[in-house]
Amino acid sequence: MRRSVWLLVLSAAAAAVLVGGSVPAPPLAAQQPDARRIVASDLRVERLTSIASAAASDLAYVPGQVAVKFRRGTSIVGQARALRGLRSRPAPTRLRWVGDVAVLTDMSEPDPAILARQLRLQREVEWAEPVYLRRRRAIPNDPSYVSLQWNLNAIGMPAAWDIQPGAASGVTVALIDSGLTNVDDTLLLPTWNGTSIQEVPVVVGVNPDVARDRIDPGFDFVFFSSGQPVIDFEGHGTHVAMTVGQEANNALFGAGLAYGARLMPLKACVGYWELQFVRSARGTPGYHPFDDTGFCPSDAIAEAIRYAADHGAQVINLSLSGPAASQVEREAITYAIGRGAVVVAAVGNGFEEGNPVEYPAGFGPEIQGLIAVGAVGRTLEHAFYSSTGSHVEVAAPGGDSRVAAPGTGRIWQTTLQFDDSLPGSATAPRFDRYEEVGLQGTSMAAPHVSGLAAMIIAQGVTRPAYVERIITRTARDLGDPGRDEQYGFGLVQARTAIFGMGLAR
Amino acid sequence: MRAVALAAALIAVLVAPRAVAAQVSHAAASTVSEPQGSVRQGPRPALPREPILRGYFMTDLASMTASDSFDAVLGSSRLVMRGGGGEVLHIWRGLFARAAFSAAREEGTRAIVVDNEVIPLDIPMTVEVSPLEIGGGWRFRPLAGGRLVPYVGAAVLRVGYRERSEFAVADDDVDATFTGRAFFGGLEAVIGGWVIVGAEVQHRSVPDALGEGGVSAAFRETDLGGSAIRFLVGIRR
Numbered sequence: 001m002r003r004s005v006w007l008l009v010l011s012a013a014a015a016a017v018l019v020g021g022s023v024p025a026p027p028l029a030a031q032q033p034d035a036r037r038i039v040a041s042d043l044r045v046e047r048l049t050s051i052a053s054a055a056a057s058d059l060a061y062v063p064g065q066v067a068v069k070f071r072r073g074t075s076i077v078g079q080a081r082a083l084r085g086l087r088s089r090p091a092p093t094r095l096r097w098v099g100d101v102a103v104l105t106d107m108s109e110p111d112p113a114i115l116a117r118q119l120r121l122q123r124e125v126e127w128a129e130p131v132y133l134r135r136r137r138a139i140p141n142d143p144s145y146v147s148l149q150w151n152l153n154a155i156g157m158p159a160a161w162d163i164q165p166g167a168a169s170g171v172t173v174a175l176i177d178s179g180l181t182n183v184d185d186t187l188l189l190p191t192w193n194g195t196s197i198q199e200v201p202v203v204v205g206v207n208p209d210v211a212r213d214r215i216d217p218g219f220d221f222v223f224f225s226s227g228q229p230v231i232d233f234e235g236h237g238t239h240v241a242m243t244v245g246q247e248a249n250n251a252l253f254g255a256g257l258a259y260g261a262r263l264m265p266l267k268a269c270v271g272y273w274e275l276q277f278v279r280s281a282r283g284t285p286g287y288h289p290f291d292d293t294g295f296c297p298s299d300a301i302a303e304a305i306r307y308a309a310d311h312g313a314q315v316i317n318l319s320l321s322g323p324a325a326s327q328v329e330r331e332a333i334t335y336a337i338g339r340g341a342v343v344v345a346a347v348g349n350g351f352e353e354g355n356p357v358e359y360p361a362g363f364g365p366e367i368q369g370l371i372a373v374g375a376v377g378r379t380l381e382h383a384f385y386s387s388t389g390s391h392v393e394v395a396a397p398g399g400d401s402r403v404a405a406p407g408t409g410r411i412w413q414t415t416l417q418f419d420d421s422l423p424g425s426a427t428a429p430r431f432d433r434y435e436e437v438g439l440q441g442t443s444m445a446a447p448h449v450s451g452l453a454a455m456i457i458a459q460g461v462t463r464p465a466y467v468e469r470i471i472t473r474t475a476r477d478l479g480d481p482g483r484d485e486q487y488g489f490g491l492v493q494a495r496t497a498i499f500g501m502g503l504a505r
Numbered sequence: 506m507r508a509v510a511l512a513a514a515l516i517a518v519l520v521a522p523r524a525v526a527a528q529v530s531h532a533a534a535s536t537v538s539e540p541q542g543s544v545r546q547g548p549r550p551a552l553p554r555e556p557i558l559r560g561y562f563m564t565d566l567a568s569m570t571a572s573d574s575f576d577a578v579l580g581s582s583r584l585v586m587r588g589g590g591g592e593v594l595h596i597w598r599g600l601f602a603r604a605a606f607s608a609a610r611e612e613g614t615r616a617i618v619v620d621n622e623v624i625p626l627d628i629p630m631t632v633e634v635s636p637l638e639i640g641g642g643w644r645f646r647p648l649a650g651g652r653l654v655p656y657v658g659a660a661v662l663r664v665g666y667r668e669r670s671e672f673a674v675a676d677d678d679v680d681a682t683f684t685g686r687a688f689f690g691g692l693e694a695v696i697g698g699w700v701i702v703g704a705e706v707q708h709r710s711v712p713d714a715l716g717e718g719g720v721s722a723a724f725r726e727t728d729l730g731g732s733a734i735r736f737l738v739g740i741r742r
Contacts, residue, residue: 459626504666505719
């Protein structure tokens with residue numbers, strides 16, 4: 001009740017700011033005894049600043065950062081010798097380790113391609129590469145309430161649920177994305193209100209359409225220094241998570257595929273609001289430039305993949321991609337698969353933008369247990385944006401707004417209300433209200449396969465390579481007969497995969 | 506159930522007066538003994554000329570040709586089939602005709618096959634195999650003083666195959682009949698003058714019955730036949 005009163009006050013204050021334009025807002029922070037003040041030291045300022053810097057320059061990598069793998073058996077002395085090949089001669093203690101891969105920040109040479117080249121010349125170094133920025137792969141749209149969730153019927157989910165009513169109960173799916181909020185809280189975060197930097201109460205809340213005991217604590221690799229809480233400030237991660245495991249049979253919103261699975265949110269992506277908060281925390285006035293896809297550094301992705309594998313995740317969803325092949329991601333994926341986790345990756349949305357092979361999905365054919373997923377629309381034809389190529393292994397519903405009535409062709413799941421946090425205009429954003437939102441992209445396709453993988457695992461199949469084979473072999477062939485570059489082996493079929501085979505049929 | 510009914514009918518035929526008379530004649534002929542201590546074998550007992558009918562119950566221990574497929578879903582490639590049959594003996598000299606029916610019903614689970622490795626999916630299913638065998642053969646001269654009769658033969662098979670799975674919808678289940686052939690050879694003994702027991706080896710071939718779907722497609726196994734050892738018990742008078 002008290003929170004509601006405060007929310008009313010906040011809303012009024014926010015309205016005053018919006019209407020009043022240049023009128024300075026009252027110091028709301030002082031009026032929020034329950035709110036938790038977040039200061040710069042609570043945030044991963046260095047990482048976020050690097051991302052913001054890269055975003056400002058439209059770079060595909062984080063300036064001054066490289067991931068480096070030393071040859072097996074290289075001692076600290078050897079590592080130091082290798083690092084002396086760089087201009088700044090950094091000490092090995094400056095290395096941040098992601099498994100057996102080190103991430104080095106060396107701002108004396110902002111171009112990581114040069115840093116990596118210099119490191120590769122050292123005999124102690126097996127490989128070195130820039131820390132790439134991945135993009136989440138969804139195309140946002142206005143909410144609509146018509147013809148929802150055609151996608152679940154398209155892959156035979158009702159019949160699959162008949163066979164497995166628990167829908168992946170006991171299986172943990174890690175979601176490496178922008179997060180899935182795991183707390184109800186009010187945080188005092190600094191932001192720009194149009195005239196000054198001000199601490200504002202930011203209300204965050206758990207999605208009501210997922211049981212709290214199904215949300216694993218997870219970890220934040222990009223925003224909060226402590227790794228907790230995990231908060232989605234954008235909605236992409238929540239949407240993806242809900243496709244995997246939105247609650248079902250509770251008369252609320254829609255359903256996800258594996259509604260019995262545990263969801264492990266691993267925040268490795270940041271969007272507008274994280275960058276805006278850190279910009280303000282550093283005292284830089286103004287709004288952060290808006291980019292609607294957000295950024296996911298490859299080292300954070302790799303950290304998250306390894307974390308997931310080490311903390312019991314059996315499926316890892318990667319609804320993100322980028323054009324450069326990253327060894328740090330590749331090794332993390334191989335590590336996770338070795339620990340028994342299936343990895344599912346979106347192939348990317350660049351079909352009409354040169355159709356590049358994007359990674360980590362591009363590793364799909366090389367790594368058994370990594371499934372590269374393309375998208376189809378409501379007509380079950382190749383979605384206009386979905387990247388194609390020999391690396392595409394299966395297709396799943398991702399939506400296609402061009403071949404269906406407005407709003408009906410997308411993937412609808414419950415996620416944050418976009419109106420509550422419009423970049424560049426909302427001065428007191430909130431992240432606690434949810435609604436059905438239609439998105440499209442290979443980001444939306446991948447979690448269908450992750451949910452299905454979780455159900456197959458719940459059926460007793462544990463080896464990642466086997467899960468992949470089952471999904472690809474039971475897919476419904478689309479397009480050219482056999483495997484092709486648009487659909488891979490075809491559209492995944494949940495019921496067929498779960499039902500398995502009899503003796504003769 | 507049908508097998509039992511068929512066997513009962515055949516037994517009923519056996520006890521008919523005409524069959525009794527024939528059997529008596531046959532029994533007399535088959536118990537002619539050879540002289541003690543002779544160096545050369547004497548003449549074998551003459552075979553009766555009048556056709557006779559008889560029936561029997563049988564148990565087949567079948568080892569399926571599609572061994573990987575059966576093993577994948579049932580946990581074993583061996584089936585125990587039970588049934589009954591009837592024969593008309595001495596149609597012409599040692600020629601005989603036979604009709605037999607047996608059935609096996611086993612429960613297992615649906616499975617996935619990946620790289621020839623079977624992953625059971627804990628979805629119950631039932632497999633029924635029911636061969637109907639119509640054929641004939643040749644009974645050789647009795648051995649061991651007329652107590653053992655060897656025989657060989659061949660038959661046409663009509664094999665019913667049913668597959669039922671929990672959660673199945675239209676077209677998931679299978680109910681089909683296939684045609685094949687069997688070759689067999691065995692040895693029959695008479696106990697106490699009116700009970701017959703026998704053991705028989707069969708090789709059955711039912712090509713192209715499997716292999717279009719399911720685990721049989723994964724293993725590329727198409728034959729619903731196999732090898733079987735049959736134990737039979739019948740009565741004669």
